[in-house]
Amino acid sequence: MIDVRTIVLSAVVCTLSILIAESPRAMEPAPPFKIASKAAVLMNPYTEQIICAKNPDTLIPPASLTKIMTLVVAYDEIDNGYASLDDQVTISEKAWRTGGSKMFIAVNSTVPLRQLLQGIAVVSGNDACVAVAEHIAGVEDVFVEKMNRKAAEIGMKNTTFKNSHGLPSKQFTTARDMALLASYYINKHPETLQMHCIKEMTYNSITQQNRNGLLWLDSGFDGLKTGWFSTAGYHIVATAHQDQDRFIAVVMGAKSSRQRETIAQQLIKYAFRNFTTIAVLDPEKTLGQVSVLMGKQDHVELGAAHALKLTLPRHKLDDIIVQKDVVDSVTAPVSQGRELGTARVILQDRELASVALVALKNIERAGPIKRIVLRAKLSFIQPPYWGALLLALFLIAALIMRAATRQKKNKSSKYSRRGDDIL
Secondary structure, three states: OOOHHHHHHHHHHHHHHHHHHHOOOOOOOOOOOOOOOOEEEEEEOOOOEEEEEEOOOOOEOOHHHHHHHHHHHHHHHHHOOOOOOOOEEEOOHHHHHOOOOOOOOOOOOEEEHHHHHHHHHHHOOHHHHHHHHHHHHOOHHHHHHHHHHHHHHHOOOOOEOOOOOOOOOOOEEOHHHHHHHHHHHHHHOHHHHHHHOOOEEEEOOEEEEOOOHHHHOOOOEEEEEEEEEOOOEEEEEEEEEEOOEEEEEEEEEEOOHHHHHHHHHHHHHHHHHHEEEEEEEOOOOOOEEEEEEOEOOOEEEEEEOOOEEEEEEHHHHHHEEEEEEEOOEEEOOEOOOOEEEEEEEEEOOEEEEEEEEEEOOOEOEOOHHHHHHHHHHHHHHOOOOHHHHHHHHHHHHHHHHHHHHHHHHHHHHHHHHHHHHHO
16 A cells, blocks of 8 residues: 655655755855854855855845945946946935934935945945935936846845835845845945945034944954844944955844854954965966867967966865866867867866866968868878778779789799790
């Protein structure tokens, strides 16, 4: 008799196994120490590699971390020429009335866009967010649409924005998505870090401090944003640099501002002491060559299609292997940049990344005489081996003719001997 419970259990186990096997994120290492917050991600923004993570895809309200996207959209619009840092922004009543943390801008006043952006980054002004959104998009709702389009473009698969400031309104994100957003922001607008590390700001005779307490530490911290409200907990996206390296720590759902800073500091410290970013592949260096048939040159050199940097454990740098898979040969003409293989970066039998190998220069076709000679040569070493076949037939024919000639001579010699006998 069939046990229904056994069938159902087997189906569930099979489904879970498939989901785990297909998930590319199942192998992300957990932090090597206890993380008290709901979620956390440690990432290098230059390589977008996650060093370790706790609940990176758990949905959590972003609170004021929303403002990072507000700044991203604003600076992207400025780069595209649709706004200027020197724009004079008229403050609407809606912006002025927005609750929560404030820059304390006055209704109907005009404020330089540059100063509003600083008010968002340093003192987390919700009123400044609405003013910027209205200036760039006309109304905040249209600006929010831009925020969500940008989130999709960046790859923030589990994020939905409902406003420009982060006050509660059924919007959610994840620690992974916030790390991706911070990475995009730092890479696209690195100059803004000078603004994010400002410790206090005075506007309208009111002085407020930056809520990111890590800025007061002498540890390379220069950003990025904090957030909080009761149902979400305490958040921080912290970033720090040392030498040529930088890391981002996203902490979401901590129980206090001190706890979020302690966790972020611990993650960043762990990253700098145990990991480093190295250039694994340089597009200007030759990584191999491929034979060229019918070309003016017999070989073409190969290089990486683009530079590849990886963030790796310091004690495993000597274990990196670059495996090259290339075609056996290529027929001219060959254009520079043509893909002719793949370079795979291997660490302990695990592929970390792959980059296409491309021709580093153009190879023109050989002249007609050289092509004839080359074709003749190739006919002996390439299927269907017509040259070798014709040579074999020629040799066979020559042997047959030689044998026939010998046989004819033998017969003539025999008849000659018989004639001598008769005489």
